[in-house]
Amino acid sequence: MSVQVVLPGVLADLAGGSKHLDVQPEGGTLADLLDALAAEHPRLTRRIRDETGTVRRFVNVYVDGEDVRYQDGLATTVRDGAEVQVLPSVAGG
Amino acid sequence: MTDLLAIGTRKGLWLARSEDDRRTWALDGPHLLAQEVAAVSIDLRRPAPRVLAGIQYGHWGPTVMWSDDLGDTWQETDHGAIRFPEDAGVALARVWQLRPDSADRPDVVWAGCEPHSLWRSTDGGLTFDLVRGLWDHPHRPTWEPGAGGGAVHTVLPDPSSNRVTVAMSTGGVYVSEDGGEKWEPRNRGISVVFGPDPLPEYGQCVHKVAVDASDPDRMYAQNHFGVFRTDDAGSSWSSIAEGLPADFGFPIVAAPRTPGTAWVVPLVADMQRVPPGGRFRVHRTRDAGATWTELGEGLPDAAWTAVMRDAFCADEGDPTGIYVGTRDGCVYASADEGDTFSLIAEHLPDVLTVRAAQLP
Numbered sequence: 035m036s037v038q039v040v041l042p043g044v045l046a047d048l049a050g051g052s053k054h055l056d057v058q059p060e061g062g063t064l065a066d067l068l069d070a071l072a073a074e075h076p077r078l079t080r081r082i083r084d085e086t087g088t089v090r091r092f093v094n095v096y097v098d099g100e101d102v103r104y105q106d107g108l109a110t111t112v113r114d115g116a117e118v119q120v121l122p123s124v125a126g127g
Numbered sequence: 128m129t130d131l132l133a134i135g136t137r138k139g140l141w142l143a144r145s146e147d148d149r150r151t152w153a154l155d156g157p158h159l160l161a162q163e164v165a166a167v168s169i170d171l172r173r174p175a176p177r178v179l180a181g182i183q184y185g186h187w188g189p190t191v192m193w194s195d196d197l198g199d200t201w202q203e204t205d206h207g208a209i210r211f212p213e214d215a216g217v218a219l220a221r222v223w224q225l226r227p228d229s230a231d232r233p234d235v236v237w238a239g240c241e242p243h244s245l246w247r248s249t250d251g252g253l254t255f256d257l258v259r260g261l262w263d264h265p266h267r268p269t270w271e272p273g274a275g276g277g278a279v280h281t282v283l284p285d286p287s288s289n290r291v292t293v294a295m296s297t298g299g300v301y302v303s304e305d306g307g308e309k310w311e312p313r314n315r316g317i318s319v320v321f322g323p324d325p326l327p328e329y330g331q332c333v334h335k336v337a338v339d340a341s342d343p344d345r346m347y348a349q350n351h352f353g354v355f356r357t358d359d360a361g362s363s364w365s366s367i368a369e370g371l372p373a374d375f376g377f378p379i380v381a382a383p384r385t386p387g388t389a390w391v392v393p394l395v396a397d398m399q400r401v402p403p404g405g406r407f408r409v410h411r412t413r414d415a416g417a418t419w420t421e422l423g424e425g426l427p428d429a430a431w432t433a434v435m436r437d438a439f440c441a442d443e444g445d446p447t448g449i450y451v452g453t454r455d456g457c458v459y460a461s462a463d464e465g466d467t468f469s470l471i472a473e474h475l476p477d478v479l480t481v482r483a484a485q486l487p
Contacts, residue, residue, distance in 0.1 A: 045187075076205040081187035084218035085210040092186040122186040 035059065035114035037067055041078075042121055048078035064097065065108040067118060082120055092125040129486040130442065131197070132450055133178060134458055135164030138476035140180055142198050149448050149462040152471040158198045161185065166437070168225040169484035170251065172233045176486055179236065179252045181222025189221050191238070193252055209238060209246055209255045215262070217242055223278040224437070225252065229286035239279035243270045243295055247307065258307045261293070266312065266329055270298035273332055273351075280436060281336050285343045292336065292346070292361065299331035300348065300361050313361030320352050334377045335436045339415065341386030347416065349379035349391055349436075356416045367416025372403045378439035382447045382464065387415040390422075390441075390449060390465060392434045400433045407432065409451060411465050425468030426459060435479050442483035452478025 039055040046053045059070040065087065072079035083089050087108060095102045096119040102110040112118060132143040132152070141156030159182055166181030178194045180201075191208035192201045209219050224239035238246040238255050244262055246255035261267070261279075270277055273296040281294035289306040292313075299314040312329035319331050332351035339345035344360040347367070353374050355364040368374035373393040382388035390411050394400050402408060407430035409422045430453070438452035449465055452458045456475035459468040 077203065080190070080207050081184065084188060085207065086213075086216065086218045088218065090186065090188050125186060 035062070037112055037115070038117045039067070039071065040117060040119040044122070045078055045081055045120065048081065049075050059112065062111055062113065063108065064095065064102055064110045064112055064118070067112050068108075092123045094121045094123050095119070096121070130444065130448070131169060131176075131484050131486055132442075132458070132460070132471075133167045133169055133480075133482045133484075134452060134472060134475065134478060135167040135180065135437075135480040136452075136456070136476040136478050137163050140164045140167065140198070141472065141475060142178075143458070143460075143471055149442075149444065149460065152460065154472050155198065158194075159192065159201065163479070165479045166222045166225045166238075167480050167482050168227055168236070168252075169482055170227040170236065171484055171487070172227060172230055173251065176484065177251060179225045179227075181225055181238070183221060189219050191222055191225070191252060191255075204253050208248070208253060209240060211244075212257060215257070221276060221278065223280040224282050226282040226284065227252075228284045231286065232284075235284075237282040237284060237291070239282045239293065241272075241276045241278035243267060243277050243279055243298060245279050245282065245291075245293055245307065260303065260308045261301065261310050264301075264310050266298070269330065270295060271330070273297055281333075283336060283338055283346075285338075287343065290343070290360070292338075294333040294336045294348070296334060296351070297330055297332045299329045299333050300336060301329075302361050313357075314364070315362065316357075316364035316366075317348065317350055317355055318353055335379045337379050337381035337389060339381050339386060340384055340388070345415065347379050347381055347389045349376050351375070351397060354379070354391060354416065367412070370419040371410055372408075372421075375400075376434075377436035378434055378451075380439050380441050380449065383441055383443055384445065384447060385413075385464070388413055388447075388464065389416070390439070391419075392439065392451065394433055401431045402433075405429050405431050407453070409449070409465050409468075422461075422465040422468075424466065425461070425470070430455070432457075435477070437480035438478045440481050440483055443485055448483065450481045450483055452481045454478065 059066040130145040134141040139157035139160045143152045163183035170177040221241040226237045228235035236248040236252040245258040248255040283292040348355045354368040410419045432453040432455040442448040458472040
């Protein structure tokens with residue numbers, strides 16, 4: 035299966051300059067997708083999740099437009115052909 | 128010779144250089160813009176000086192970065208220099224302290240982190256291992272976080288032995304005599320104001336500890352109320368606060384080459400973290416805390432600011448230079464042990480840490 039990951043501009047440098055990545059996860063969950071992403075881009079994936087695997091507090095992940103926090107978190111289903119968008123949340127100072 | 132001062136702030140790192148024995152300084156930065164730099168060290172034990180920075184990307188989490196070209200380029204370990212092992216069940220929240228060990232242990236670097244944890248690197252800071260002896264200490268579940276978070280914020284490896292001293296908020300002072308395997312609390316005499324027992328075995332909120340130039344057993348502690356000294360490696364502590372206008376504050380710095388000399392920056396209280404009367408002053412002792420002298424030449428009045436625990440340091444120069452950074456983004460430098468200060472940076476973000484080095 036193939037999933038398109040859409041990154042914010044500030045993370046594109048960690049993915050070779052691209053804001054759009056085609057990722058081939060071995061399973062059909064968000065955790066599987068992030069594992070596949072980590073294998074290719076470990077520094078990028080560290081920005082998205084911590085070492086326990088948890089998505090960072092101020093990072094939002096949307097699967098086909100839906101915030102995974104209001105779905106099944108890391109167990110959220112990611113279908114073949116899905117678009118997974120990563121965005122920084124409203125935070126900072 | 129170049130004197131270098133690394134200034135870590137809430138929103139980036141600046142490097143100040145002096146080519147004239149610390150009379151004038153040129154500021155270079157920002158480096159790591161928009162990243163919190165709460166810990167920095169300048170490791171001179173390598174062929175090229177290595178600047179290590181404990182950073183917080185804000186949205187994107189904490190890590191350690193390093194530069195071997197004095198800030199021109201920065202690198203980080205792919206999978207993270209500091210990662211809690213899976214069985215710990217927690218994630219790194221913040222790097223509070225980066226401390227190169229002695230010249231005899233040239234690749235060893237220590238890190239103090241949040242949550243309360245101590246880390247040891249044997250590759251110059253590229254990767255760190257959790258010091259299990261402290262992590263598995265039975266007291267750890269009862270070390271509570273202070274307002275800034277629960278962390279090992281001070282790491283003091285003794286260059287002449289296997290002793291390692293750490294300080295934590297809260298938790299207090301713990302010492303290992305075997306390089307980190309076994310740990311014991313050493314807080315006798317250090318008081319607390321936030322619990323029913325004023326002199327508990329551990330649990331103190333020790334803000335900073337510094338080692339005297341003359342004797343590794345003599346240390347100074349700025350506590351959450353109280354300034355203390357030990358002459359027996361922490362087995363007992365005595366108050367040395369008499370003569371200070373207030374006994375609250377965060378940093379304490381000991382002179383690296385002048386025995387008995389140390390500095391503090393008193394603040395009114397935990398509920399009023401400003402200098403007494405708004406007069407920003409450094410206080411110095413020359414006699415290991417028996418007496419204190421107020422130092423203010425070049426420091427401002429009407430400065431309602433404060434100094435974070437690592438935003439004060441000394442250099443290795445002769446006479447000792449001291450550097451103090453404030454929460455309103457100023458850095459004051461003294462090349463004469465505090466007799467006079469000059470403003471070398473202003474309008475920076477909150478200064479979180481300063482570290483000085485003399486480059487060969």
